[in-house]
Amino acid sequence: MSHLELIATSTFGLEALVAEELRKLGYEDTKVENGKISFSGDERAICHTNLWLRTAARVRVKVGEFQATTFEELFEKTKALPWADYIPKNAEFPVEGRSVQSTLFSVSDCQAIVKKAVVESLKQKHRLEWFPEDGPLMKIEVALLKDTATLTIDTTGPGLHQRGYREIAGGAPLKETLAAALVILARWYPDIAFIDPFCGSGTIPIEAALMGHNIAPGLNRSFASEEWPWIDSMLWKEVREEARDSINPEKPEYLIGTDVDDNALKIARHNAELAGVGGSIHFQRQEVKDLTTSKKYGKVITNPPYGERLGEDDQIRKLYRELAQIKKDLDTWSFYILTAYPHLERVFGQRATKRRKLYNGNIECQYYQYYGPRPPKRSS
Numbered sequence: 354m355s356h357l358e359l360i361a362t363s364t365f366g367l368e369a370l371v372a373e374e375l376r377k378l379g380y381e382d383t384k385v386e387n388g389k390i391s392f393s394g395d396e397r398a399i400c401h402t403n404l405w406l407r408t409a410a411r412v413r414v415k416v417g418e419f420q421a422t423t424f425e426e427l428f429e430k431t432k433a434l435p436w437a438d439y440i441p442k443n444a445e446f447p448v449e450g451r452s453v454q455s456t457l458f459s460v461s462d463c464q465a466i467v468k469k470a471v472v473e474s475l476k477q478k479h480r481l482e483w484f485p486e487d488g489p490l491m492k493i494e495v496a497l498l499k500d501t502a503t504l505t506i507d508t509t510g511p512g513l514h515q516r517g518y519r520e521i522a523g524g525a526p527l528k529e530t531l532a533a534a535l536v537i538l539a540r541w542y543p544d545i546a547f548i549d550p551f552c553g554s555g556t557i558p559i560e561a562a563l564m565g566h567n568i569a570p571g572l573n574r575s576f577a578s579e580e581w582p583w584i585d586s587m588l589w590k591e592v593r594e595e596a597r598d599s600i601n602p603e604k605p606e607y608l609i610g611t612d613v614d615d616n617a618l619k620i621a622r623h624n625a626e627l628a629g630v631g632g633s634i635h636f637q638r639q640e641v642k643d644l645t646t647s648k649k650y651g652k653v654i655t656n657p658p659y660g661e662r663l664g665e666d667d668q669i670r671k672l673y674r675e676l677a678q679i680k681k682d683l684d685t686w687s688f689y690i691l692t693a694y695p696h697l698e699r700v701f702g703q704r705a706t707k708r709r710k711l712y713n714g715n716i717e718c719q720y721y722q723y724y725g726p727r728p729p730k731r732s733s
Contacts (some may be wrong), residue, residue, distance in 0.1 A: 493507075501682045510575070550611050550639070627727045641679060673700045
C-alpha cells in the first residue's frame with residue numbers, strides 16, 4: 354500500500370512533541386488532536402516511526418472513520434470498510450474500545466459489534482466461514498468520541514515506552530517516553546553537562562544518552578507489524594541497518610545520575626548496559642544536599658519524590674529545601690523538575706521561568722523550568 358493514514362498516539366500534554374518528532378523524521382502533514390497525531394505514509398513509515406519515535410505511545414493504521422449513534426450504524430459502516438486489505442485469513446484480530454461523550458457508551462457492546470462486523474466483512478472477501486486466528490496479531494481499536502467512530506489497527510504491540518532495556522524497574526518508575534520528553538523539553542544536547550540527582554533506575558539519563566548517541570529507541574525490540582505479511586521484512590531490515598549506521602559513537606560530555614538507593618543504582622547501571630550506553634553515564638550514590646560539580650554551566654533534569662514514594666510531609670519538605678539550596682549553589686545552571694509537589698515555587702522562593710502540565714501515569718504533575726544564564730560562546 355503506497356498511501357496509509359497513520360496515527361501516533363500520545364499521553365496528554367505530549368502531542369506537540371510527537372508532532373515535532375514526526376516532522377523531523379520527514380512527515381510534514383501532521384494533524385494534532387488530543388492524544389493523537391495523524392500523518393500519512395507507506396509501509397516504510399510504519400517501520401520508521403515505530404523505531405524512532407521517542408515520545409509517542411504507539412503507531413496505528415487508520416482503517417476508517419464515521420458517525421455512529423446506533424449499534425446498527427456502527428455494524429454496517431464497520432462492515433463496509435476494506436478489512437481484507439489489511440487482515441489476512443489467519444490473523445488474530447481482537448478488538449478493544451473506548452467511548453467518550455458518545456451515544457454508544459457501552460464499550461463491551463461496541464467491541465462485540467465491531468468484531469462481528471469485521472468477521473462478516475472478511476467472510477465476504479476471503480470466502481471463509483471460520484477464521485483460526487492463529488497468525489500475526491492485528492489488534493483493532495474502536496474509539497468513539499462525540500459520536501465519531503475511528504477504527505484503527507495497532508502496529509506497535511507493547512507500547513513504545515518499552516524500549517527493551519528496562520528488565521527491572523525501581524519503585525514508581527517513570528515511563529521512558531515521558532523521560533525522553535523531559536530531556537527534549539529541556540533542550541539538552543550532548544555537549545551540555547547533565548545531572549539527575551534523583552535518578553532512581555536511571556531512566557532520564559539513559560534516555561538522554563540514547564539521544565546523545567542518536568540511538569533509535571526501538572532498535573532493540575520487536576513490533577507487532579513485523580509479522581504482517583503485507584510489510585516486506587526487508588523494510589524492517591533496511592530501517593534497522595540505517596538506524597545502526599546513524600549511531601554517534603562519541604560520548605556525551607558530562608552525564609551524571611545520583612541517588613541514595615544502592616539497589617536503584619545497581620538497576621540503573623544494569624539498564625544502561627542493556628541500552629548500550631553504560632559507558633556514557635556515571636552513576637553514583639549521593640544525597641542531594643551533597644551535590645557539587647566543577648562545571649560552571651549545565652542542566653539538572655529530574656523527577657524527585659513527591660509524596661507517592663515518601664511517607665511523611667516533613668521528609669518531603671526537607672528534600673525540596675535541599676534541592677532549593679542546590680539551585681542557589683548552582684546559580685548558573687538550569688533546573689527542570691517534574692513533580693506533583695504543590696509548593697515547589699514557594700520553597701524555591703521564585704516562580705519558574707516556564708511551567709507545563711504533564712501526566713506521570715494518572716498523576717497530574719507540573720514540569721517546572723528554571724532557566725539559568727546562557728553560557729558564553731566557545732571560541733572556535
